[in-house]
Structures are given as structure tokens and as C-alpha cells.
Amino acid sequence: MTDLLDKFGPHMERYEAMMEVGTDALGLVNEKILSPTRGIINGKETILAGTNNYMGVTLDKTCIEAGKKALDDFGTGTTGSRIANGTYGLHRELESEIASFLDKKHAIVFSTGYVANLGMIAGVAGPKDTIYLDADSHSSIYDGCTLSGARLVRFRHNDANDLAKRLARSKGEEGGRLVVLEGIYSMFGDRAPMDDFIAVKKEFGFQLMMDEAHSFGVLGPNGRGLAEEAGVYDHADFVVGTFSKALGAIGGFGAGDHPFFDAIRYHSRPYMFTASPSPASVATAIEAVKLLKREPERRERLRENSTRLFDGFKALGLDLACDVVSPVIAVKCKDEPSTIAMWNALLDAGVYVNIALPPGTPINTCLLRCSVSAAHSFDDIDQIIDLFGRVVAGGHGLDQQG
Amino acid sequence: MSTSDKEIFDKLSGLLQKFNTKNIELTETTDISTDLNIDSVAVMDFIMEVEDAYDIDIPLNVLSDTRTMKDLVKVVQSEIG
Incomplete structure (x- = not known):
């Protein structure tokens, strides 16, 4: 008999090698959250610089009050999918808020x-269609493409000419063509060159889905993302995003103007066959969307903080x-062992960042990935720069740790 | 005149060299991923090189059934055919 888990042997060896260095980077425990930018890790107060909490709304009082009220009014969970008993007024209200925020007819x-x-990719594309996806797409895009059954190219x-070449090769294929791009790519922080891609869109004709997971609330005059x-923006036929970054909750959305948009609800298995998000989470997301509308200055603050960290790292x-x-x-590192060592040294010194290793990263890169929050103070940013300077830039100065 | 399987195999072997960091000898039965110990992303990057070398599309859907060099030769042969 072949043991099903035998194949994981090499992975476990890699994991154990990581554990020998220090803290479990893939199962880090936040013992307490003190603020959007501070937590207790390994019993010690730590600056959080890898949480994707871009707008710092997770502990906002109005969001928390809305969540508590939803718990009181609707209970802990919906116990059903959207097409059964899992649609509450709150879900409809959030859809309306998202559509309004994005200036799209439907969400x-x-x-x-x-x-x-x-849900969105498999909801709009099917076996007769072709999806063109960027090589560095997030796993959820790859998995959505696989689920759709569409032809995947x-x-x-970020190479619009390469897309054009592949579109040209596929002339004559039946079915629709969907191109999926991301606003900000999660590992490197780079963004799609939209003008180039839109020129290709005009030449070849396809429908465009923008995954604005990391750019929703962050980029654009109204926070609608990179497009x-x-x-x-008018070329973004579908916009997809998440509540778990700028909105500080959990859940996600798809939006668009197509008159048949709501048909996705009846063709998307990930929409139909899982429980709907909990009332408390939906209620906090509603408040967070309102908050982003009310306080556009958070975007400016995030920009300032990001520039400060970027410039500080460059100077190092x-x-x-x-x-x-x-x-x-994201800071590129030499190899996996040194990245793990530096990650541990940074944590010991009081700053949490993400560690990102192949194959979860493009071109076999090992990364120490920071995500900046509007809630970071300049002092936080300066401390992060200082600690990177001591640990990473200082010749991997692990001996400089206390 | 059609391209022979041997010609395709040789061309694929050449394209695969930069991914075959351990210099494992390539045969028809070599499993591109497990025998060469390269991850799924590297396999997809290699396939892109193959697509460009022959000016064809090899959709990702086809890859799940394409494990060995012989399988890939067959895919290329059918696309250029």
C-alpha cells in the first residue's frame, strides 16, 4: 500500500529545517492584538509590518460596534449558503455599498x-472559453481558472506584448476570452501596466477582470483600485476584491455593469455551495466601506508611509x-536559510514581516515582505527601517541582536 | 515534411537544460517534474519556452496529463501537426 502522505517527506524536512532556526514562520501565533500595528508575539510587543491591514481599520470603534450589533441581532453564523437561507439584509446592504463605492451597477x-x-472566474468563464492569466497570478486565480474548465493560457x-502574441495565436477559438490582471501583485508589490494592456484589449477584444485585492481602497482617486x-476604469469589465485587507474583515466581492451579472449567482459553485459570510463580518465590512469613503485621507497617509519605508530601504x-x-x-534575499535566519532576527528584534519562499514567489525569489498600514506612525516606519538596517543590510548582522 | 519525434525530443531537451540544474539524463520516460525535481511554477515556465519555440499554445489544462518527455513530444506534435 502506498501511504498517501509519503509524498510530503521532503516538505517536512524543509519545514523541520526552518523550525530548527527559531519560530514557526508558517504558523506564527499572535498572542494578543494591541492595535492594527502592534501585537504580542512570543510574549513580546512587536511592530506588525506584514498584515495587509492597509487602512488600519481592524480595531475601529464604529466597525466593532456594528459587528457586535450584528451578533446580537442576527447571531453567530448564517448556517447556509446564499442561495438557501444564507442571504440576510446585511449581505444585500454590503453588496449595495460595494457597488456604490466601485460605481458599478452590480456586486x-x-x-x-x-x-x-x-466564484467570479468560474462564474463567468466555462469550458468553451479561454482565460489568459498572468504568470505571477495569485493561487486563487489559478484555482478559479482550473475550476472553470476553460482553456487556460x-x-x-506584466508583459502586454506576450499577451498579444498569445491572443494572436488563438484566433479562431470558439467561446469568450477573459484576461485576468491584478492591481498590485501580492509578493513583489508591482502593478500591471494598464495602458499597454488596454491597448491590447482594444486590438484583440476580450473581457477584463481586475483583481484589486491589494489595491481596493488603496489606489485611485476614489480607492477603486489600479484601473x-x-x-x-471603464475597461474593467469585472472587479474582484477582498474584505480582508483594506476593509479589515473577511469575505470578498465581485462587481460589474453587465446586465446579466446576477446570473453569476446561479452558475458559480463557490457562491452556491458554501456558507455565506457571518453577520458580524459583513456588518464590519459595511462600516469599513463607509469609513473609507468618509476618510479618504487614510489613502494619503498610507502613501506617505509607503514612500517613507520604500525610501528608507533604498537608502539602506x-x-x-x-x-x-x-x-x-518586499526585500529580496540571497537564499532560503539566510531568509529564515533574518526573519527570525527581525522578529526577535521586535518587527513581524512576512517570509515568502518559492514556489509561492515569482522566479524562485526568497523575500522578506512588508505591508504598510495607514495606521503606522512615522516612528513605526523609522523603527522598521532601523531594524532592517541592523539585521538585513548590516551584513546579515544576526550577531547584533540582543 | 513533418518534424520527427526525435527532433522534437532534442529541441525540448535543449530548452529544458536551464531548468535541469542537476543535469539528470533525459529519456522518453523522464518525468519532467518529479525526476528533475522542479516545482510546478518552473514546469509552467518551461512550457512557455516550448510554446514560443514552436509558436503554439499548450494550455495549462493539458499539463495535468503531460508528465513525461514522451507525453510532451506528443502534445507538441499534435499542436504543430
């Missing part, structure tokens, strides 16, 4: 951001994964 709420990509990352910032001579400032700022 659908999903249970997580991951599920939103699965991968193009080189808005680039001035090509760190090798950054991307040349454009965004709230995702």
Missing part, C-alpha cells in the same frame, strides 16, 4: 477573497522586488 459578496476569485508577467488610478541599499512605491514592499 456580489462571497465568503472569502479566495472564494471571490474562484499563461502569459509572461481607476490608471484612468482605464536593500534589493527591493519592485521599483514602484506601493504598500507591499
